[in-house]
Amino acid sequence: MNKKLKPLKGLTLKELQDLFVSEGEAKFRALQVFNWMYNYKVTSFHDMNNVSLSLRNKLEDEYSLLTLSMVEKAVSSDGATVKFLFKTNSGSIIESVIIPDEKRTTLCISTQVGCPLDCKFCATGLMGYKANLSAGEIFDQYLLASKNYASPITNIVYMGMGEPLLNYDSTVKSLSIFSEELTKGISLKKITVSTSGIPERIRNLADTNLKVKLAFSLHSCFENIRSEIMPINDKYSLKSNLEAVDYFLKKTGGRVTYEYVMLEGVNDRKEDLTALIKLSRRMPAKINLIPFNSLAHMNPEGMSGRLKPSTKDRIELFADKLRDENITVMLRNTKGQDIAAACGQLAIKFGDK
Ligand code: SAH
Ligand code: SF4
Secondary structure, three states, X not given: OOOXXXXXXXXXXXXXXXXXXXXXXXXXXXXXHHHHHHHOOOOOXXXXXXXXXXXXXXXXXXXXXXXXXXXXXXXXXXXXXXXXXXXXXXXXXXXXEEEEOOOOEEEEOOOXXXXXXXXXXXHHHHHOEEEEOOXXXXXXXXXXXXXXXXXXXXXXXXXXXXXXXXXXXXXHHHHHHHHOOOOOOOOHHXXXXXXXXXXXXXXXXXXXXXXXXXXXXXXXXXXXXXXXXXXXXXXXXXXXXXXXXXXHHHHHOOOEEEXXXXXXXXXXXXXXXXXXXXXXXXXXXXXXXEEOOOXXXXXXXXXXXXXXXXOHHHHHHHHHHHHHOOOEEEEOOOOOHHHOOOOOOOOHHHHOO
């Protein structure tokens, strides 16, 4: 492919309109192209058959619609979970996962190649930070996954590789594309952005008025323990994050989801349960208890190698006790483990090749 082509995918409607107008094209052409690119998922300008031929030729000469190519599609042995490995134009490998359940088909997408935040339980963290994805690369995961899956994707979670709020501009741009009435596929109500907690960015996201859902990676209610497993907590404390989450909920309504990876002896003790119940009452919340996928095989040295998953009984005890307190609990199952599709195991094996 000609490397000089500029990426068109990733532009918001407003940006497309400004671009077309600045090039002397009619504004409504931007809507047409937007529709073809993000709704009809075409990958060639020549398929945009209500756009004038001269404009199609011009676009073809200067712009590209391709941001990702599929490297692999792996299906779990139960046939339910599908993992896609995509390659960016600069050669990085990223991963998206489709996790269906009875009610919905959820796509988990990545926002960065690797992640700088080094959470001790996370495989992506072990990789370190490699690159930010563009808005086009973020959105394209949805387009390509939709094209290669039998049923429609109904929900999206920004929970794959990377910290979305450290790639804030591209994340917000991709959300803005989803927010257009024209993008018929998915409404913002069905989209969740997950963060390990950058308070200022949580506030900024609230101020955009893009009414997405927020998931906050809590993992411990105690500052010192959270700092041990999530070094970013030393910079942005749990307290400051909870204030930002409060702000987000006041602005957007709804509930926050607390993600909680269950780690034996670290955050699954009696005092952790008591603290979790107390924290859940602070503001409208639901809790996502997540079985930990051990990283011992990847990094036997250091803390990551020592972390162990809580027992099934312990996880169920937490779920029962929280439910007794009328707190909504979701127990994430470990579907797809056979293809390393579970969060935190993303693209690592392939990226090393
Ligand atoms: N950076 C963002 C979003 C990506 S990580 C964040 O931290 O929220 C999303 C989730 O992946 C984390 O909340 C955590 O719940 C999960 N995760 C990471 N490593 C995991 C592991 N080894 N086992 C199970 N879940 C893991
Ligand atoms: Fe980054 Fe999220 Fe993994 Fe932490 S859990 S290292 S923030 S991707």
